[in-house]
Amino acid sequence: MNEQLPVLKQGHMGVDSGIISFIGTEIPAEWNDASIEVKDGSNRVYLPGLVNTHGHAAMSLLRGYSDDVSLQVWLEEKMWPIENAWGAEDIKWGTLLSIMEMIRGGTTTFVDMYSFMEEVAAVVDSSGMRGCLARGVIGLCPPDIQTAKLDEATAFAKAWHGKANGRITTMMSPHAPYTCPPDYIERIVAASKELNLPIHIHLSETAREVQGHINQYGKRPVAHLNELGVFDRPTLVAHAVHVTQEEIELFAAKGVHVSHNPGSNLKLASGIAPVPAMLKAGVRVSLGTDSSASNNNLDLFEEMRLAALLHKGVSGDPTAVPATAALRMGTIEGAKSIWIEDIGCLQPGMKADFIALDANQAHFQPQSDWISHIVYSANANDVTDVWVDGKQLMSNRVLLTVDEERIRFEANRLLRKFSTGA
Amino acid sequence: MNEQLPVLKQGHMGVDSGIISFIGTEIPAEWNDASIEVKDGSNRVYLPGLVNTHGHAAMSLLRGYSDDVSLQVWLEEKMWPIENAWGAEDIKWGTLLSIMEMIRGGTTTFVDMYSFMEEVAAVVDSSGMRGCLARGVIGLCPPDIQTAKLDEATAFAKAWHGKANGRITTMMSPHAPYTCPPDYIERIVAASKELNLPIHIHLSETAREVQGHINQYGKRPVAHLNELGVFDRPTLVAHAVHVTQEEIELFAAKGVHVSHNPGSNLKLASGIAPVPAMLKAGVRVSLGTDSSASNNNLDLFEEMRLAALLHKGVSGDPTAVPATAALRMGTIEGAKSIWIEDIGCLQPGMKADFIALDANQAHFQPQSDWISHIVYSANANDVTDVWVDGKQLMSNRVLLTVDEERIRFEANRLLRKFSTGA
Numbered sequence: 144m145n146e147q148l149p150v151l152k153q154g155h156m157g158v159d160s161g162i163i164s165f166i167g168t169e170i171p172a173e174w175n176d177a178s179i180e181v182k183d184g185s186n187r188v189y190l191p192g193l194v195n196t197h198g199h200a201a202m203s204l205l206r207g208y209s210d211d212v213s214l215q216v217w218l219e220e221k222m223w224p225i226e227n228a229w230g231a232e233d234i235k236w237g238t239l240l241s242i243m244e245m246i247r248g249g250t251t252t253f254v255d256m257y258s259f260m261e262e263v264a265a266v267v268d269s270s271g272m273r274g275c276l277a278r279g280v281i282g283l284c285p286p287d288i289q290t291a292k293l294d295e296a297t298a299f300a301k302a303w304h305g306k307a308n309g310r311i312t313t314m315m316s317p318h319a320p321y322t323c324p325p326d327y328i329e330r331i332v333a334a335s336k337e338l339n340l341p342i343h344i345h346l347s348e349t350a351r352e353v354q355g356h357i358n359q360y361g362k363r364p365v366a367h368l369n370e371l372g373v374f375d376r377p378t379l380v381a382h383a384v385h386v387t388q389e390e391i392e393l394f395a396a397k398g399v400h401v402s403h404n405p406g407s408n409l410k411l412a413s414g415i416a417p418v419p420a421m422l423k424a425g426v427r428v429s430l431g432t433d434s435s436a437s438n439n440n441l442d443l444f445e446e447m448r449l450a451a452l453l454h455k456g457v458s459g460d461p462t463a464v465p466a467t468a469a470l471r472m473g474t475i476e477g478a479k480s481i482w483i484e485d486i487g488c489l490q491p492g493m494k495a496d497f498i499a500l501d502a503n504q505a506h507f508q509p510q511s512d513w514i515s516h517i518v519y520s521a522n523a524n525d526v527t528d529v530w531v532d533g534k535q536l537m538s539n540r541v542l543l544t545v546d547e548e549r550i551r552f553e554a555n556r557l558l559r560k561f562s563t564g565a
Numbered sequence: 566m567n568e569q570l571p572v573l574k575q576g577h578m579g580v581d582s583g584i585i586s587f588i589g590t591e592i593p594a595e596w597n598d599a600s601i602e603v604k605d606g607s608n609r610v611y612l613p614g615l616v617n618t619h620g621h622a623a624m625s626l627l628r629g630y631s632d633d634v635s636l637q638v639w640l641e642e643k644m645w646p647i648e649n650a651w652g653a654e655d656i657k658w659g660t661l662l663s664i665m666e667m668i669r670g671g672t673t674t675f676v677d678m679y680s681f682m683e684e685v686a687a688v689v690d691s692s693g694m695r696g697c698l699a700r701g702v703i704g705l706c707p708p709d710i711q712t713a714k715l716d717e718a719t720a721f722a723k724a725w726h727g728k729a730n731g732r733i734t735t736m737m738s739p740h741a742p743y744t745c746p747p748d749y750i751e752r753i754v755a756a757s758k759e760l761n762l763p764i765h766i767h768l769s770e771t772a773r774e775v776q777g778h779i780n781q782y783g784k785r786p787v788a789h790l791n792e793l794g795v796f797d798r799p800t801l802v803a804h805a806v807h808v809t810q811e812e813i814e815l816f817a818a819k820g821v822h823v824s825h826n827p828g829s830n831l832k833l834a835s836g837i838a839p840v841p842a843m844l845k846a847g848v849r850v851s852l853g854t855d856s857s858a859s860n861n862n863l864d865l866f867e868e869m870r871l872a873a874l875l876h877k878g879v880s881g882d883p884t885a886v887p888a889t890a891a892l893r894m895g896t897i898e899g900a901k902s903i904w905i906e907d908i909g910c911l912q913p914g915m916k917a918d919f920i921a922l923d924a925n926q927a928h929f930q931p932q933s934d935w936i937s938h939i940v941y942s943a944n945a946n947d948v949t950d951v952w953v954d955g956k957q958l959m960s961n962r963v964l965l966t967v968d969e970e971r972i973r974f975e976a977n978r979l980l981r982k983f984s985t986g987a
Contacts, residue, residue: 206930207937211877211887244927350881409878410941412885439941440928445867455633456831457879459772463834465633505666506862506945508628508973509980515629519832519861523928524946551930558931 150513156189158495161308161533165491186503188513190470191487192251192273192496192531193443194477197343197381197402197431199257199279201229201237203244204557205436214349214411214437222436225561233561234259235266236553242270243550244441246542248523249498251531254379254402254431254481256316256343260299268307271536271544273496275481276303277316277343282327289327297334304340310532312481314379319345320364321352328371341377341482344368347390348382349413365390374399379480381431383421384414391417395424400480403472405449407433419454419463429480430472442523447473451518466518495533500525572935578611580917583730583955587913608925610935612892613909614673614695614918614953615865616899619765619803619824619853621679621701623651623659625666626979627858636771636833636859644858647983655983656681657688658975664692665972666863668964670945671920673953676801676824676853676903678738678765682721690729693958693966695918697903698725699738699765704749711749719756726762732954734903736801741767742786743774750793763799763904766790769812770804771835787812796821801902803853805843806836813839817846822902825894827871829855841876841885851902852894864945869895873940888940917955922947 157165157174165171202222209221229237234257245253251272255263256279267274278296282289300313315335317323323331335342347353347364356364365386368374374397381402383394394401403416421428430446432438451469455461478487486496502510506520529537536544579587579596587593624644631643651659656679667675673694677685678701689696700718704711722735737757739745745753757764769775769786778786787808790796796819803824805816816823825838843850852868854860873891877883900909908918924932928942951959958966 204931206928206942207934210934210937210941211884213883217883240927240930247927406874409874410883412877412881412883414881415878435928435942439937442928442944445944452828452831453875453878455834456837456875459834459836461635461639461832461834462633503973504946505662505669505969505973506628506857506864508662509626509976511980511984512629512632515632515861519632520628520857522864522867522944522946524926524944547927551925551927554931558933562933 156489158530158533161495163489163491163493163495166489184499186501187499187527188502188517189489189497189499190517191474191489192498192529193249193473194429194481194487195245195250195253195432195441195443196379196429196477196480197254197256197404197433198241198441199434200241200253200255200263201234201257201259202226202434202436203241203441204233204237204554204561205434206439208436208562210410210439214413215351217411217437228561231259231262233557235262236550236557238263239266239270239545239550240554241435241441242266242272243542243545243547244435244523246270246272246529246536246545247526247540248442248444249500249526249529250441250443251496251498251529252478252481252483252486254343256318260303264299264303264306264311267311269544271310271531271534273310273486273531275312275314275483277314279316279318280323280331281318282323293327293330293334296331297338300338300340304338308532312483314341314343316343319352320367321356325367325371328368328373332372332376335376341379342373343379343381344373346380346383347385348408349411350385353385363390365393369393369397377482381433382408382413382416384408384416386417388420391421391424391426394421394426400427400429402431402480403428403450404431404433404446405453406446407437409449410439411437415453415457418450419458419460422464422468427476427480428472429477440523443473444517444521444523444525447518466514469518470514496531498526498530499528501527578911580952580955583917585911585913585915585917588911606921608923609921609949610924610939611911611919611921612939613896613911614920614951615671615895616851616903616909617667617672617675617854617863617865618801618851618899618902619676619678619826619855620663620863621856622663622675622677622685623656623679623681624648624856624858625663625863626655626659626976626983627856628861630858630984632832632861636835637773639833639859650983653681653684655979656684658972658979660685661688661692661967661972662976663857663863664688664694665964665967665969666857668692668694668951668958668967669948669962670864670866671922671948671951672863672865673918673920673951674900674903674905674908676765678740682725686721686725686728686733689733691966693732693953693956695732695908695953697734697736697905699736701738701740702745702753703740704745715749715752715756718753719760722760722762726760730954734905736763736765738765741774742789743778747789747793750790750795754794754798757798763801764795765801765803766795768802768805769807770830771833772807775807785812787815791815791819799904803855804830804835804838806830806838808839810842813843813846813848816843816848822849822851824853824902825850825872826853826855826868827875828868829859831871832861833859837875837879840872841880841882844886844890849898849902850894851899862945865895866939866943866945866947869940888936891940892936918953920948920952921950923949
């Protein structure tokens with residue numbers, strides 16, 4: 144996953160105490176030790192675990208519940224009325240459903256912005272995944288409720304940052320410029336500074352949102368957030384579909400990271416983010432699925448492929464976002480986007496977050512170019528094995544840390560509950 | 566697959582001599598017969614087999630061989646030099662590789678435009694798939710070679726139409742307006758009339774091709790083909806990316822069918838076909854993968870999803886190409902696009918071409934809306950079982966009519982042969 148993305152055709156990888164200790168073609172002499180556990184990797188392709196940098200895991204309960212409508216209708220008329228009635232139980236099972244899907248699809252780290260985050264953190268911990276979590280706050284409410292939400296977000300961020308052997312990190316998350324009044328955003332920025340934590344926020348997802356912001360504040364959302372000091376903090380913005388060249392240059396200058404969510408942006412008809420211009424300006428771009436209520440899956444191979452295909456088709460330039468760039472966006476750039484430096488590539492000294500694909504799949508034949516095959520041909524179901532922190536979470540398509548049958552049962556039970564009241 | 570796309574939540578389907586004989590919630594009394602073979606469909610979702618209306622199956626040998634370049638460079642510098650050296654053996658194993666991938670991904674019928682079509686027909690026959698096949702002819706050659714190619718195409722079309730219990734049909738196929746001189750196209754039109762067979766042709770795939778045509782002939786490719794009488798024959802055109810509203814209306818008036826190839830068009834940076842305008846004008850639109858050398862897989866679920874997502878994102882209209890329309894394009898519209906009226910939907914009297922998906926997949930939970938889940942969440946590997954003409958081709962992910970290990974071996978051997986000369 145360095146600039147050249149070298150592919151080792153055949154070799155061996157050693158993991159010691161959750162850290163990659165060796166990668167090479169010859170087996171080191173000291174491995175001649177009966178205490179070493181050996182895994183056969185024949186007919187497998189190993190790569191770093193995928194990193195999903197934007198989502199709302201619990202919303203998987205709403206998969207297929209509302210399609211083919213605009214973001215505002217979808218959010219305000221379909222999603223919020225149900226979500227507002229949800230409690231800890233819904234969040235627990237919804238998040239577990241997403242975790243089950245993500246592990247099955249080779250995602251080892253995910254960003255989650257939602258509520259009831261104690262529930263989310265608990266299942267990230269027990270599932271063995273890596274999560275960068277934030278209590279997303281919406282400030283369209285009376286001051287006392289604003290304060291209660293901010294206190295909750297702060298307490299959560301403080302309590303869980305660095306927990307689960309470092310697998311959980313936290314962020315502060317004002318939901319969006321259009322759902323948080325300016326003074327509330329300033330208070331969140333101050334909290335992020337005090338806790339020394341980054342900020343995660345939705346930004347310029349739709350043209351309507353940008354225009355609404357201009358109408359309300361007389362300025363575009365990017366300028367607004369910049370004036371409020373958001374970009375003086377380490378910040379990951381989601382979407383950035385409707386941004387100007389000037390705004391892209393501001394992102395580059397301020398080190399703002401962008402989570403590109405091509406599938407969700409298409410589905411909600413929000414548009415297509417100017418990713419080639421961002422990459423050219425030196426902006427760090429990673430990939431997010433957004434929730435499976437607007438995607439409608441959490442397959443990061445599909446997002447890598449969309450990132451590689453979409454910008455070619457739109458720009459007319461077949462070299463826009465080559466396969467190598469898309470693979471980096473789904474792995475090492477994802478890790479760096481959430482300020483984690485020791486995952487996202489397979490190299491001695493890095494944490495052992497990695498996955499295996501079944502190299503025998505028909506769509507991987509002939510085995511000409513693995514980078515191409517991973518980006519342009521693979522899908523979530525090609526993943527056979529998953530490790531995080533050196534611990535195996537899936538073995539030959541069997542999940543080892545979550546109870547799939549129970550999660551399926553609870554997800555369908557909760558769907559019946561909120562859709563029929565039964 | 567009729568207008569309402571009704572979903573039967575639980576039920577029974579009977580197949581007799583390759584024809585669907587019954588679909589309903591209650592088991593018919595006459596099924597109480599020990600001679601009837603019963604298959605348990607618990608935790609499976611059944612739908613019509615998918616129909617892939619444009620491709621070049623043998624080119625799967627070139628998957629991953631050349632990415633991130635433009636159509637013209639890809640075709641003229643990368644593909645043609647290798648393809649020109651190919652013989653019957655390459656076509657046989659390349660086509661079998663595609664057949665193996667298509668069956669695994671739930672495609673039961675495919676269109677193939679290529680050369681060495683006797684080889685293609687033979688493996689379609691033996692594999693049990695349904696194929697609509699055409700010897701694609703390029704006329705940029707001396708008259709005697711033109712004639713030889715046309716004779717070959719005619720002989721093939723005549724010999725194989727209706728063969729393999731009707732599973733094989735044929736078409737006449739001038740490769741494209743830019744690769745066939747006008748008089749050659751007229752001769753092919755005459756042959757198609759004489760044989761009473763339809764025409765399949767690439768059309769207006771890139772802006773450069775359209776401009777080149779204007780430079781050479783003083784008119785756009787659509788007007789050119791119309792004047793040559795192509796559209797007076799039943800015609801399926803592939804791509805139609807760069808077409809005007811007037812041209813779309815001509816397609817509707819003349820009953821020209823369009824094979825939309827969103828993945829390939831994006832990857833080669835050709836652009837995005839105006840599908841919503843085509844559907845509005847009443848043009849029959851189906852889906853093709855094109856070859857896996859420019860896709861790079863033959864996953865028709867992905868093409869359905871791209872068709873549903875892409876046009877929303879580009880138009881800003883979240884109701885553009887809803888899930889139901891995309892599913893129809895991948896099934897019944899595909900069948901009608903190649904003039905087959907008795908496949909593409911599950912209904913008594915139709916041929917028994919159908920597939921099953923694993924309903925337990927994480928990305929299908931909760932089981933809220935199957936049409937949505939099939940279009941927005943599914944992938945090729947979700948397919949567990951495949952039947953064509955009532956005969957099972959895949960059972961619980963095991964292929965029954967082709968030798969997978971041998972195909973993998975031969976595909977990789979042939980890759981080594983043409984890429985290294987070894």
